[in-house]
Amino acid sequence: MNGNRFGRLFQLTTYGESHGDAMGVVVSGCPAGVELSTEDIQRDLDRRKPGQSMITTSRGEPDEVRIQSGLQDGYTTGTPLGMLIENKDARSGKYEPFVTAPRPSHGDFTYSAKFGTRNWGGGGRSSARETVNWVAAGAVAKRVLEASDHDVRIKAHVSQIGDVEAPEVTFEEMLEHSEENEVRCAHPETAEEMREVADQHQTAGDSIGGAIYFECRGVPRGLGAPRFDGVPARLAQAMYSIPAVNDFEYGIGREARTTTGGEYNEDWEFDGNGDPTPVGNDHGGVQGGITTGQPIYGEVTWHPPVSIPKSQRTVDWETREEKEIQVVGRHDPVLPPRAVPVVEAMLYCTVLDFMLLGGRINPDRIDDRPGEYDTDYHPRSPENVDD
Template sequence: MSSTYGKIFKISTFGESHGRAVGVVIDGCPAGVKFDSEFIQNELDRRKPGQSRITTQRKEADSFEVLSGVFEDFTTGTPIALVIFNEDQRSKDYGHIADKFRPSHADFTYHVKYGVRDYRGGGRSSARETAARVAAGAVAKLVLKSLGVEIYSYVSQVGEMTLEKKYQDLDLNLIDSNAVRCPDAEMADKMFNYIDEVRKQGDSIGGIITGVLKNVPAGWGEPVFDRLHAELGKSMLSINAVKGFEYGSGFEGVKMRGSAHNDDFFIDENGVVKTKTNNSGGIQGGISNGEDIYFKVAFKPVATIMKDQDSVNEAGEKVTVSGKGRHDPCVLPRAVPIVDAMSALVLVDFMLRARTNK
């Protein structure tokens, strides 16, 4: 099993949904970085369950503890170990599916691959693991802070309900002003009500999160196999429930001619090379060009629903899987900080790799 990510700034996550704890070991973090515990906790609070009635009602404080790698509030350059103890597991909620494969979950594939699986909330395949990623991503953000890199993610679509405004026309500082994490108040209200209606019906719904990375210096990326957009795509597709990734003009770009799609260069008033348009999404040849990097991440509907579904058990017998327990009707609001975290982990690794090339 691959639980490690990164080349220089490496993270290894551990733990299961209903185990004692989840956590992460970070190796390669530079020494002397101010370790802002309050900031890291705030990032975890953005992901934790129980934030509103449109999220799972599992109650986890998601408070973290530092086991190593920090001394007098600064990183020491040695491995940083962070742990988040689970507090509100209800393993009994999963007893009824101990030998059943839940549709569109990892139950069947984990059983085939390993011959054993933790049926309590999916064990290692649970999105509970992403709490560790968010903690690591918060540390990555602290490293990037000195360069002025800004990372934003927001909910731009729920089902067929789409925010048509471009990110340039939005106040991204309003992302956390509502439970949906959509920076447009009117659309956020509509999305909230829609998700709540889906919840009442015992169903789930998917959508899209838009990511925007600002002030990324030109020159980050490692062609040919570790192109910046390829690594962003890989990191996003490693998140639970993600089904698609596109950056820049994405799939819509196929409708354009090259004369319209090409981003013409010019020199701005500060003597910096810029582009008149940004269909490239801030990345050319797999390397950042200094413009905003923007992308979309598509999330499927949450697989656990409060409806009966046909399935089979480990003995190959037909069974009915009944929904039970506490689950998100829509993963998007809590996935925003996860997209942020994975963006930060990709960028900080490329930042450190760029330094080794000079």
């Protein structure tokens, strides 16, 4: 199976199934000299992990990360970072009825049709559990950017659940309020309404879709390339890779379909440094696939979770029978609240990859590591060889 790697210079390669022994990610291309700890990664994993509230799955996973390679004395060495997160609370028995009877709108049949087999416990590789790896990699990318000379800041919040849509909020409001409620909406009053909608669907044995708004601040101009390596193209790949994402848009997004050229085009002026800059930012920080230096912003849409306890119809491809099924287990009634750290992680990974490709960050080492390197050190000197 291919398709388990993302990135050009900053690469993450992931492995693991929902009910396997563990999830894991190998990050290649992380510069040496970046101060990094388990706590840096755990903070974001805790934001994604299950069991945070009544509107998330009750699966009891601590999601504790172990850094297995690429770190020495609290700093990255430039070699691949290996990270492992064990699965502690997998219960595969409830999935046995679906071994040859696919759940509606899941990857059960398509995986089996392609490979002739699959890990059916919890959805196996197709489960959103796999995004725990992405969040771990995103935490590393975030630390690299924080250690660089660039003030890149990324934040997201839940902008809609069902027909409840949050009003426009500022970047500062997202930073201040999005983690104050379990819905992760930066508008507190709307968050309460969203919570009620999620509760209603959960009580009815159903689920509901939603959306996440994001912003990337401090991304320098000139990143990206025309056509297949344009920033929107790579962002779209990152966002559409997230399970259950149905739509990705940047800038004014779908509003562009009813906008005239005269309305959409942005004049040019000189900024405070005497550099040309667009007047306005309907383009979402990108023109011609290349960053303008303005904020990159957009929205990602999720379809409702397809694991619901309502009675549904399927077929058994071995017995050739039609049957009624009920998907029992521990599932989220709405996905965006737990997906906010996933979106942020993939944005950090994508932006860092572009900055490494564009030469904005030294791909070999971060130069602000404290202390001096011992140029006289030799690993085979007698005093440096263990008996």
